[in-house]
Amino acid sequence: MTHALDLSRILETADTEGRQAELAALRGLHPSDIAEVLEESRLEPGEVVEILSAVGNHKAIDAFAQLSMETQEACLEAGNAQTMLRFVENMEPDDRVDLLKAVDDEVREAIMPLIAQAERNAIRKLWHYEEGTAGAVMTTEYAMLTKDLTVGEALSHLRLQAPNKETIYYIYITDQQRRLIGTISLRDLIMSKPYAQLERIMETNLISAPHDMDIEEVAALFSKYDLLAVPVVDKENRLLGIITVDDVLDIIEAESTEDFQRISAVLPFDEEYFRRPFHRLFWSRFIWLAILLLTSLISTTIMEANQDALHQMLALSFFIPMVMGTCGNAGTQSATMIVRSMALGEIETSDGWRVFRRELLMGLALGVSLGLIAYFRVFLQDQHALLGIIVASALLATLLAANLVGALLPLILKKIKLDPALTAGPFIATIIDAVGIAIYFQIAFILMRTFQA
Incomplete structure (x- = not known):
């Protein structure tokens, strides 16, 4: 399916019919498959940006997030700041910070003022966490509610929060100072009676990770407790963010690759x-x-x-x-x-x-x-x-x-x-x-x- 695509036809504006056919075929793929096609095409970074812009829907944004860090960096440095803005703004916060750290200073300075204030605040929060710690890989997009809500009220609040959150399978219950006091799964929330208080049904035996915990230790928490997400807290137990299982899979792959390289007497490197x-x-x-x-x-x-x-x-x-x-x-x-x-x-x-x-x-x-x-x-x-x-x-x-x-x-x-x-x-x-x-x-x-x- 992917080998039949001819991406060069998308770049040829004269062949309107062929261009639309190739775009339709590309839009029919999963974002990960779109990213794979673009990686294998050996196109110039500017051409990759042009094709993603032509795809022009949520799949293009998701596909950009699936590209390798090297390709993302090249695209950001080659593309127009306004064009790249929607791709960068829709990335997961931790991935966005990693990308902005990787690009040249002038590219970063050109795009940062264009990013929404809320997203810039999230970038600043994540920027200074030490590499290899829980804080460096967490996302700030999580569902949070207060304990005084009923299940019915909680579901209403959750519907408003859900579009902007990475995951809502776990909902975190905090007090007025954002201290983590409980958690409840979406399944338990749906199965509970609408008038039940969250305080009565939430789980208070919490598994959390300090922001300075080593990422290998975080991965061990997921393995030991079979979790889909782990909250990250500061020394006062204030909720800072969450680490999701897909991030842990990336961490395990990266750590395994690094260990394998060291075992083979090769200095570790990230590129393909x-x-x-x-x-x-x-x-x-x-x-x-x-x-x-x-x-x-x-x-x-x-x-x-x-x-x-x-x-x-x-x-x-x-x-x-x-x-x-x-x-x-x-x-x-x-x-x-x-x-x-x-x-x-x-x-x-x-x-x-x-x-x-x-x-x-x-x-x-x-x-x-x-x-x-x-x-x-x-x-x-x-x-x-x-x-x-x-x-x-x-x-x-x-x-x-x-x-x-x-x-x-x-x-x-x-x-x-x-x-x-x-x-x-x-x-x-x-x-x-x-x-x-x-x-x-x-x-x-x-x-x-x-x-x-």
Whole structure:
């Protein structure tokens, strides 16, 4: 359906009949599909604005909101301020603030005076909230009533509020100072008797988010309590806004993408792959690869410093990849499990001692099991008992160290306000490689001196 559209015909004003046919087909699509067609068309930003203006109904406004941030920014910078005003004014407040923060200062200064006073006030309220907090992603468009109303009166008030609100499934009950005192779902409101007081039927056991709560913690509230929206409050419990489930889905996608990029040793970026300029894509990969290269040189330095041991027993070098690979994999396993459990709220930084004891036992169990396998492999194939003992002992020690480092490093990073996802993937493997090779040679030196003496 979408591939049959020829958007160029809409831009050709001479072909009136063809233009109207294409516009009719475009208007028949869902706003998300319209946005997808425009994204895939590779049109200039000004042409995208022209087509949306030609569509000319609520679908055009909704479609603009579904475009990527990069496309919205380009359209706003390319379009006339008066033309773009209706698109910007009808965006959700949090999305509108994100867009205005992204564009050039002169573009923002040109369009801000044209925005209605009420919308400008909402922009100012959201502007100064720190990125990554509940306040930065909330919307100020929510349904609010007072507790003294009856159900019938509440429904009448709600009909007036509904056209300008993002969602009315939850209605929030506040006092005269806008302090949140209760909530009621639209379903419960409809099912209640018209003369019932809201004060008697509202839910007072409230789940809310402070404005400075981390967005990952907000997402955990939605998951735990199966909510469609969460109210955001200040320190005095005054209602500031709400976060809806569609915002949380976007948050989860963004956080998952960022964690995946960090795990893959790539500096996080928001753009689509083909939209990110080549030099910026290169830089986001080069930085971490350079850091990992420098870190891996530690392993090379350790090996060079222990060349005497390699000369005494050349067979030691044959098992270096096995020892380093196994301990690196074990460290990555531990780090990945701990990072995931922290993201789900199963592990807190205060659980460090419990994690230490559990991973200590796990490291010992894995080390003994895999060490025995390695020993019999070396002894049976190479007929070298000392080499078998060295390899088995090194595996036990390196697995124990890798398990503990992989498990505890995410907790330490979280404690000092850094992203625990940094510890998973190539980063933790490279660190543990250096630790593992150092342990391997130390054990080799100690055991060779002991047995040779």
